[in-house]
Amino acid sequence: MKKVFILVLIFSQLVNCRKESSAKNTPADLDSSAIERTILPGPPANIILPDEYVRQVASFAYLWAWPMVNIHNRKVLFEKLPGPLYKGGVVPLSPPNQLCMLTDYIKPGEKDVACPNQDVVYGFGLTDFSKDALVVQVPDFGDRFWVYQVCNQRTDGYASLGKMYGTEAGFYLLAGPNWKGKVPSGIKKVFRSSTDLGVVIPRVFQTDDPADKKAIQPLIQQILMYPLSQFDGKMKTKDWTKIPILPSPSDAGNEETKWVKPETFFDELPVIMKEVPSLPGEEAIYGQIRSVLNASKNNQRIKDILKQAAVEADKKLITPLFQFSNVGYPLKYNWSIQGNGAQFGLDYLTRTACAKANIFVNKPNETKYFYQDKDMKGDRLKGDHKYTVTFEKGNVPPAKGFWSLTLYNEYHFFAPNSINRFSLGTKNKDLKYNPDGSLTLYVQNTPPSDDKLSNWLPAPKEVFSLYIRCYWPEDRVIKGIWTPPAVVKVN
Template sequence: MSAPKGEPASTSQVTQPQTAADIAGIPPGTVMTPGFVETAGRMIYVWGWPLVNHYNRSLAMAGVPEPGRNGGVLPVAPPGSISMLTDYIQADQKFVTCPNQDTVYGAGYQHLDTQPVVIQVPDFGDRFFVYQMADSRTESFCSIGQQYGTKPGFYMLVGPNWKGETPKGINAVCRASTDLVAVLPRIFMDDTPQDRAAIRPLVNQVVLYPLDQFDGTMKTKDWAKTPVFPAPKTEGQGEMKFVVPEKFFDELPTVLKGVPPLPGEEAIYATAHALLEAAGRDPSIKEQLTRIAVATEQEVIAPLFDFRNNGRPVGNGWTSPSNGARWGFDYLSRTASAKSNIYDNAPNETRYIYTDVDSSGTRLTGAGGGAYTVTFPKGQTPPVKGFWSLTLYNKHHLFEPNALNRFGVGTKNKDLKYGADGSLTLYVQHASPGPERESNWLPAPEEEFSLYIRAYWPDAPITEGRWTPPAVTRPH
């Protein structure tokens, strides 16, 4: 607004907007009450949990000497490479919860500022594939897959601070927002011997290597011949523990250095640094932060493992996050998925829909002869351009070994039996439903379990919320 006519313009009330660099945090040495430490410490723990989880998973792979398989079942590789399986992931692994048995997996963690890498995409034809690139926030940052019309060839992955030349022959460059990323290819495979044979030469061309090894030629590796390393030691029956509350605030400074704040996160970082500074000079604050971490793990993080506390209701007792790998400032959903089933694909790539309960709201269990049916009416299987599956997980969100070695059913299965009316009924129970129904049987443990729908390349009825998953019913 201009000054009144005849009066000089005054600048005494004019202030310039602050920039991020101008915004100071709590000055070092400021007294912090226990109540403030409690409030801020809990928030920082919930916010930072996925970052510490991702970081420690990378350390668990960093020591392997070359691409291989932990325990013969889990792909592991040092930075500058990935490891690929040649079949579905098997039941006897505890490195990651909620794996699928629809795709052939690959995995590897990279430090892209230090070592940019090239990843190869073979000609998959009409076979579904998607390469997930997850940064330190578990956000996807690169679009490589069938739904993107990705062309065969070479793709370069670089870190936020990398400055270099892109060599000729590179189809595209994907820049991460963090140095540390996870690379997780997924390639669809039918559950048939014929497709297992057909996919092998394609998988052998899914290779990742440092940029300085790029020469414009498609490299191959026989992934069936990679070494087997001893399976890592685990405690208990669940997933390996990648966030140890007692160590969280000791590990957080290293993690923060590798993950710059998003615009708008400066206050969170300033508060975290202030807490860490205070803990460094006052042992009582350090002890309090450790107690806070332990309590928050039990009271806040642990309940997020249950699928009914993850995402939003989508009907019939099922829930689903609509923003997987696109978390932004949704720290609740980001942490819930990191706790229950880390490394979601982006929502346009895969929609994850899950339930812990039947149609009456009762916890799913195979105890006492518990038997359930899931019936998709004619034409009402999950609407996808890719494929779909229904997978069963035990109470630890891992596969439960069974005589059929079957943990999920869906598009991959060629022997599913449909009813006379065109409907598809799946039988979820511990005991066999009988020879005539066994092709549609999803074996359950004699204890609590969860069900999990994956809709790969979901169609509009799913992405727009117009498709409702079927009820899980318990016949009387």
């Protein structure tokens, strides 16, 4: 892992050297071919590539491209779908350039996206702007919290659609980097992606109150995405209760669907590099990776090294990033956090760490996340112990939208339990506060006493993780003034 990050530093220095060389050391009368030779982004064609060099470039490429390959492979699978449907009744799927909305919280059994929450009604759709620009409909949500996450293939957000933005109801246009069409009357705003592939994930808050679950249904029916060619200026609706249900695959395991396979990674990477244009400063990185890919075309030895390096990187570099204790930076009491979700830019480590541990995180002004694998003393959370999380009076997670404490099993999915409860927070109207105004949540495998049942977050017998969300966080969360309390082992 250390070698890979050294390689990142070398690439960064190479970019800076190129800029300095171009600015200081190029005579005015130097011919253009000479200039071109001085700024090659990677090794020249046919240069000898030592095995260890190939391994290091391959390891870095695996870290760098992992999220983009993840999105690409979802698109390859989903474009075979006949239309919106529910896989196993719990996962919303649709072909690119359409949405599929759930009608209630996501249920246990979902394995396509790690770390879902049970505070919102989700939707999911992929964009493919190589075909057309897309219209997204925004209903009049009133005072209800909502946000549409809109990301490019790098998982960086490029649109601002949500309660925190003061977004008005109506029609919005999403367009790709090469779209040159005319914006029709009735479109309120255009958001442009730097890549053709991307993701749109609506989130609409609801409480546990049956009346609220009923009230949200007309709003959900107006959440749609469709090609611009279908736009007529009228709000379309869809009854999501009539969506076909696709059975769950019989071989579904406990872990997230494996969207990135190291054995085929370098066969897919040339396509991804065409799909995702380089950012300013990345030219040297693209050049290094392309030099290795080009050399492998007619060289079985290099092909074998690339495959072996991908398998090794998947095991030693990517897999450890699944643990929350390796994501972002540390806070008090063994919590961790990342501060640039969906705004990763050139921060390849955090982007891939988030993609591995909990892909599709929102931008920091939309959501702040706090991750926890351990108790206050640093011991791994496990269901054979009992824990408490106590927020002092007036110090529950500060959020203008909602907050929640969610529990995940070792695979970052919901742990089935006798009361079908997977999180506690704003949505729960029956939380009981202590006499001093503080709030204690009880995290344990067995039920607490009756007077504490409303504050019980059931845990599995095995290891588990905790996760705090602050949707539309207050400034003291964004600025790091507020941090979560300790997770205290009580037995």
